[in-house]
Amino acid sequence: MQKTDTIAQIGESAALLRTIARLNLGVSSIVGPGDDAAVVASPDGRFVVTTDTMIEDHDFRLDWSSAFDLGYKAIATNVSDVAAMGAKPTALTVALAVPSDTTVAWLEDFADGLRAGCEALAPGAAVVGGDLAGAPKVFIAITAHGDLEGRDPVLRSGAKPGDVLAVAGTLGRAAAGLALLQFEDAEPAAAFDELVDVQLRPQPPIAAGVLAAKADATSMLDISDGLAKDAGRIAKASGVTVQIDSKLLQGFDAALEQAAMRIGARERDWVLFGGEDHSLLATFAADAILPREFKVIGRIIEAGDVSVLIDDEALPERGWDSVTG
């Protein structure tokens, strides 16, 4: 069997075996890949589960993302949803569909990305099962699981007037990376490769999810569609208004200023409306001691006419929609 063999040449079973052989073993996996189903430990007596898709030409381009990048990003975008419930990621399943001329080497690179994503972002978690199929375009569906370790899940609906609003992780970097990749000239993307890296291999602060739960976060979600839109989700679920303090976003702007200037963009737009950083947005009681990963960027007030204010202005809840783009 050669690295240049395609999955059409070796078939699903052999291709799956080659892929599975490169995965790490999770601490929660009781029965791993290869049977009808996997068996995963859930000592809490409940488990957290979330699913998400990544589709070629909608969510990624194969000329920008390597197979390794895609595996890594698939882990990052899903364990961030587990973390946003205050849970510790334990196990994932991966359904992958690829054109039949995809090489075994590509699959192995994808598996290496899955493994690296687990090891870097959610140590102890692992891919425990999967499915491989043929399709005209690359399609990746990941389901991620987590354990609540006896804690209540942190929902979107618990924010209360008087709470502070805080974020763990970056804002706008993934959007900046995307804008750089989309820019007509390749040079800026090379100059700001650390932003492109966040787009291709997000680094969400997974451990901060459990820390926020332990610090009694009143609500939390992961920012997948942009600060404005996701803050609006907390506001609506909790029946409150979120008020962001523009001054407290200046640190996030600063990290993007040079890149924005280089391609004629506005860094604040990325911070407010850019998705895919998968940072954690949470609220805490005013007297809570925040984990040091979280930076305060605003507060919760009584529900008003709009869901999200920036200072005293309504903030439009635009951002990414996975159907309409």
Next chain:
Amino acid sequence: MQKTDTIAQIGESAALLRTIARLNLGVSSIVGPGDDAAVVASPDGRFVVTTDTMIEDHDFRLDWSSAFDLGYKAIATNVSDVAAMGAKPTALTVALAVPSDTTVAWLEDFADGLRAGCEALAPGAAVVGGDLAGAPKVFIAITAHGDLEGRDPVLRSGAKPGDVLAVAGTLGRAAAGLALLQFEDAEPAAAFDELVDVQLRPQPPIAAGVLAAKADATSMLDISDGLAKDAGRIAKASGVTVQIDSKLLQGFDAALEQAAMRIGARERDWVLFGGEDHSLLATFAADAILPREFKVIGRIIEAGDVSVLIDDEALPERGWDSVTG
């Protein structure tokens, strides 16, 4: 909002809400759809998890399957993998990607199929979360979960020489249904619509999985790729040879004889090599009392030169491969 509205017109969030509103509530669901993740009860302290994909033009055709059919089949093909571990299905997540001109009515019909599949095949189980995205073709990825209720999982690897081989459910009906749909003339498909129905909305014997586990089945899997190929999987995982008794397949043949004659096919080929019935194939100790859903079709012998025998002849392990077809 109209039924003829497309998801491009109303966006992901609104379309998801419309879909979710039609789902049933599961008895194991603690936090349902709408947050970053769902929370599901797993009283056993472990959970079973399996994932599978269905891709337009590879696994189904939209001119044969309604959205309802696809939802129903997605449930059937996944809870059968949970049942094959001896577990009781509890919760599923669904990642759905569809062209942006898909109507809300289509999504609602799909959701109705999900609900009907859960209610008919796995009462108490429900879809607890999902994801909706845009894609050039319909792509469905389902992840199903189950609870072992304190029992050991039934793996593929436990068959021992002297065990009997038994099947719960139908053999070859889904393949017959597919052959009827593919036949040049539409009349036979109309005449044998009960076979077409098994192809479009499989009826796997889900409850028989738990019954087999309680009867100390030594190995089990669901027959997704055909009896020959899936019997070979038990043989290889267990280090034995499976010997099928051709006489004991005659009842399965009989149900297909008329349809096979009508389109010039061989019913025994469907029984041996036809996938997608998602029946359960299990082995039991010779003195076990089999649940009445199971019919003996052969036995397990010491590993020989071939994995699967039919009487004293080698049975080729051909069948369905989800990549090469």
